[in-house]
Amino acid sequence: MRIQPDGINLLDTVTVLLRDEVLPSVPAGQQYALRMALNAIGIARRQLVNGSQAEQQEQALLAELLAESGSHVQLSRLLAARIREGKAKDSAPLRDLLWQLTLQRVRESAPRYLKQEGF
């Protein structure tokens, strides 16, 4: 068994340290770099929390709707091809899936957008 605190706990602790103690005393010219670092830690943390579960669920959904098997990448490519062929326009389940897949990417990469837009 891994020793506690785990990776997520460490990232949280680093975030608090950088944001509350380091950031206020960093010269203005370097604050942008530190903010970028905090943003990157946030993305990494959210991916770590989600693990591979979200991707596995997506893969299962993709396989079911497209009636094909394959890796997440292969199935995403197939979805992209079907959309380019115009198949999603007449398929509510495909459009729904596209929305859910995209929403999930935003949750990990830019949850701020969802907050701003009132989701």
Next chain:
Amino acid sequence: MQAEEHKAIADWLGVKTGKPVQISNVRALSGGAIQENWAADIDLGDEVIAAVIRCDAPSSVSDSLSRQQEFALLKAAFANGVTVPGPLWLGDPAVLGRDFFIMRRAGGTAAGHKLVRDLSLAKDRPALTRQLGRELASIHAIKPPRDDLDFLPLPEVHPACEFINNARSFLDQYHSAFPALEWGLNWLQENMPEQEPLCLVHRDFRTGNYMVDESGLTAVLDWEFTGWSQPLEDLGWLCARCWRFGQQGDEYAVGGIGHRDDLFAGYQEVSGRKLTAEQVYYWEVFAHLRWAMIAIKQGERHLSAAEPSLELALTAHIVPELELHILRMTGLEG
């Protein structure tokens, strides 16, 4: 830039102008991997010019515009009344061993985040927004063919069509799939407006790429993506949600600083053309797709280890919110 380089430029300018030229106060301004910008005071004996020397970086390898081409664009824009730093002299590459030109130095700041929040800059925001409209109309009044701008390729098909084709070819060979962008590209294809005559389009005209001081606009910068295209492409880019620096609401639709009505009013003053938000909407969707494609490519520069950079890495993570916004703008919402 080394002291002997200042001297070399001063000597060259001395011969060129027939005046006793001295260069002082040389200091680095923002720049990039492709070019360097140096502030300098150029004393011509009877006049001291606040100038910027813009030159290729020593290891420049780039397919963007050359300094010579950029100088030609600045001259064309300046002659048409666009607020650009006055172009002064195109450098002789033998002087520095690389291309350069010298232009006047505009005052103020270009920082987008600062501009949208600091209301002491360009205090009259409706006036600034109208001014941006006038600037765009003055740029768009430049039409092909132009001998001085013959380095800009003429698109062979509708410029939006050219973008869609290039985006699809890129996505076909890329390691990751982007189903939401495919949806958006289809929308662009199906809703493409009829082609209108080509004109000069800045193609990166947004908050962050123009300078302002307390009283208003001082310079339109960053001409390296300029080309012949459709005029509304520039209006869509400036109004797109992704370039509002976090500002919400219609009163900030124009680059996080103003209302579309003021932008369109300024545009009409110079061009006589009355625009509507509906006409520009297509190009706002287009802007999100174009920015998403650029963001993927910037992320890839990091991912491929060609240019490891946290900023480039995080740019790739902007793509999902652009995707979601494209879906919403094109009528797909769960």
